[in-house]
Amino acid sequence: MTALDVTAAGKAYGPVAALAGAHLSVPEGALVAVLGPSGCGKTTLLRCVAGLERLDAGEIRVAGALVAGPRVHLPAHRRRVALVPQEGALFPHLSVADNVGYGLDRAARRSGRVDEVLALVGLADHHRRMPHQLSGGQQQRVALARALAPRPPLILLDEPFSALDAGLRAELRQDVRAALRADGATAVLVTHDQGEALSLADHVVVMRGGTVVQDGAPADVYAAPADPWVARFVGDAMLLAGTVTGGRARTAAGEAPVVGAGAAGDPGAVTVLVRPEQLRLTPAGDTAPGGITGRVLRHDFHGHDSVTVVGLDDGTRVLSRRLNDGARDEPGTAVTLRIEGPVRAWAADAAR
Numbered sequence: 001m002t003a004l005d006v007t008a009a010g011k012a013y014g015p016v017a018a019l020a021g022a023h024l025s026v027p028e029g030a031l032v033a034v035l036g037p038s039g040c041g042k043t044t045l046l047r048c049v050a051g052l053e054r055l056d057a058g059e060i061r062v063a064g065a066l067v068a069g070p071r072v073h074l075p076a077h078r079r080r081v082a083l084v085p086q087e088g089a090l091f092p093h094l095s096v097a098d099n100v101g102y103g104l105d106r107a108a109r110r111s112g113r114v115d116e117v118l119a120l121v122g123l124a125d126h127h128r129r130m131p132h133q134l135s136g137g138q139q140q141r142v143a144l145a146r147a148l149a150p151r152p153p154l155i156l157l158d159e160p161f162s163a164l165d166a167g168l169r170a171e172l173r174q175d176v177r178a179a180l181r182a183d184g185a186t187a188v189l190v191t192h193d194q195g196e197a198l199s200l201a202d203h204v205v206v207m208r209g210g211t212v213v214q215d216g217a218p219a220d221v222y223a224a225p226a227d228p229w230v231a232r233f234v235g236d237a238m239l240l241a242g243t244v245t246g247g248r249a250r251t252a253a254g255e256a257p258v259v260g261a262g263a264a265g266d267p268g269a270v271t272v273l274v275r276p277e278q279l280r281l282t283p284a285g286d287t288a289p290g291g292i293t294g295r296v297l298r299h300d301f302h303g304h305d306s307v308t309v310v311g312l313d314d315g316t317r318v319l320s321r322r323l324n325d326g327a328r329d330e331p332g333t334a335v336t337l338r339i340e341g342p343v344r345a346w347a348a349d350a351a352r
């Protein structure tokens, strides 16, 4: 069964179409990330699912039950959907245990469920604390425990890590994922952070302009983006002008086999996607066939990896990413580059 089905959802605020026919399907037990730039309608979608906004068109089903549709608008408290907001979800005058047990009936409170979910989020010893005695990360853990406690068919997470600093965010992400998994929960996470979406979710749903433009496993969305816009939004992307003949793309940075729609297309002008980790650099003078020469413009050290910016003879700038091996590519050094593995391509006039 699906935990959530959103069909052709529409919602306008005056002249602004925040949702313009959005579709979304979330299988039971999945963690789905809704990813998109600011203003694409993510929060509106979440608020419509939660019952905080009324749909203008389309319908929403939670665990098969119609909660929003033509002439149907179930109030939020009758939807069996839990919402974890960005911050400030806890009742300040209630202890951690009372916050978590708030929505539970007496039998459930006595069953040990509060202890169980607090243990799941790593706060087994914090029952008696008050919210102001907790760090921001701990408060978000309690908010998640409270959402999990009544075992709702669906949990919505609205950028739940955005108020935290980077180190804490990374740790909390993985703990939240583990807690959701351990409890068999189904969740939809809204984020504009592509790293967060790719590392956390089973499915990534990419939104643009109030609609869903792609839905798939993180690796598939990254490797086979629906269009150049998605390619750029999900990861670093070089979009190079090229031509395709015989299933191979030729670009200023070298040539490579083409996969996907572009592979079967007529010969002609294309836009080619090359990810920086696909561009291999070797020292200048490498005479193996297919090498393109360039000159190092910059070397950016990122700790676990580094990115070298290379200028080609025709003025094109390309990026090459590799794991750090301690070596530095000094600016001005001549290098040979090659594209490794297949690339995606779109007809140049269709590329955005």
Ligand SMILES: Nc1ncnc2c1ncn2[C@@H]1O[C@H](COP(=O)(O)OP(=O)(O)OP(=O)(O)O)[C@@H](O)[C@H]1O
Pocket: 013, 016, 017, 018, 036, 037, 038, 039, 040, 041, 042, 043, 044, 045, 192
């Ligand atoms: N209450 C409102 N009144 C008027 N316009 C609104 C309202 N809420 C959202 N909008 C508009 O609807 C569009 C979608 O907004 P929404 O908040 O859903 O986007 P978002 O993808 O969640 O963005 P962000 O990541 O910045 O939160 C935007 O153009 C926004 O300005």
